[in-house]
Amino acid sequence: MKIPVVSNVLEESDALAKKNRATFDVHNLFVVNIMSSPGAGKTTLLVRTIAELKQKGYRCAVIEGDITSTIDSERFSPLEISVVQANTAPFGGDCHVGSHLVHAALQMLPLAELDFIFIENIGNLVCPAEFYLGEHKKVVVLSLPEGEDKPMKYPLMFRECQLCLVSKTDLLPFLDTDIATLRRNLDLVNGDLEVIEISAKVGIGLENWLSWLVNGKSAQHLAISQNKSNAGITSTS
Numbered sequence: 064m065k066i067p068v069v070s071n072v073l074e075e076s077d078a079l080a081k082k083n084r085a086t087f088d089v090h091n092l093f094v095v096n097i098m099s100s101p102g103a104g105k106t107t108l109l110v111r112t113i114a115e116l117k118q119k120g121y122r123c124a125v126i127e128g129d130i131t132s133t134i135d136s137e138r139f140s141p142l143e144i145s146v147v148q149a150n151t152a153p154f155g156g157d158c159h160v161g162s163h164l165v166h167a168a169l170q171m172l173p174l175a176e177l178d179f180i181f182i183e184n185i186g187n188l189v190c191p192a193e194f195y196l197g198e199h200k201k202v203v204v205l206s207l208p209e210g211e212d213k214p215m216k217y218p219l220m221f222r223e224c225q226l227c228l229v230s231k232t233d234l235l236p237f238l239d240t241d242i243a244t245l246r247r248n249l250d251l252v253n254g255d256l257e258v259i260e261i262s263a264k265v266g267i268g269l270e271n272w273l274s275w276l277v278n279g280k281s282a283q284h285l286a287i288s289q290n291k292s293n294a295g296i297t298s299t300s
């Protein structure tokens with residue numbers, strides 16, 4: 064008896080992620096998937112980041128992932144930006160945001176009026192690393208109280224991301240965490256991973272992080288323009 068085996072359960076998810084990516088690129092949006100364990104400081108950082116980007120004239124929206132509740136979405140209300148809550152509880156309570164949720168959220172956002180979309184993934188250092196949502200960049204926030212060993216214990220997350228924000232650096236005097244060891248562990252797991260030390264509370268490292276975002280958006284815009292002009296040359300030659 065021949066038993067059929069599902070070979071790629073991610074196929075459907077990836078197809079939808081590619082559609083999301085095409086939508087982002089049509090609207091010239093820069094989309095960042097922010098991941099971490101619960102409490103590392105994602106929402107606090109995003110509220111501050113978006114306030115700063117708004118001052119610089121950038122328009123932002125958030126897709127807020129959580130298993131249940133709208134608690135984090137409500138924290139953005141003083142900023143008067145578009146926020147869509149993406150809860151997984153009605154769909155089985157997944158521990159990560161899926162590309163189908165992002166796809167649905169995009170129907171509720173004013174895409175033509177935005178520059179950045181931030182996806183705050185569900186607090187978890189494991190599952191969110193496994194799913195492509197169509198985003199341009201993946202960022203992991205690792206807070207100092209979590210300790211130096213997390214890159215070694217949850218390597219996929221640190222391999223998949225382009226940037227690690229080492230957060231809550233204002234707490235350094237009160238902790239045993241050794242930043243040099245943490246940086247060495249990050250480098251061992253992913254030698255290409257960029258690292259920025261930040262504190263959303265006191266503002267350390269924010270300018271570096273904002274530059275990373277703005278430069279990333281410009282590079283993405285340039286890549287799309289070049290692709291378009293290359294396609295133009297090919298089709299007329």
Ligand SMILES: Nc1nc2c(ncn2[C@@H]2O[C@H](COP(=O)(O)OP(=O)(O)O)[C@@H](O)[C@H]2O)c(=O)[nH]1
Binds near residue numbers: 100107
């Ligand atoms: N000391 C300190 N606490 C922070 C910082 N960022 C966030 N927190 C605190 O960490 C807790 C969890 O933050 P939150 O943004 O909700 O984390 P999330 O679950 O990753 O979204 C809250 O009590 C925040 O006030 C920081 O830079 N320094």
Ligand SMILES: [Mg+2]
Binds near residue numbers: 183
């Ligand atoms: Mg949060």
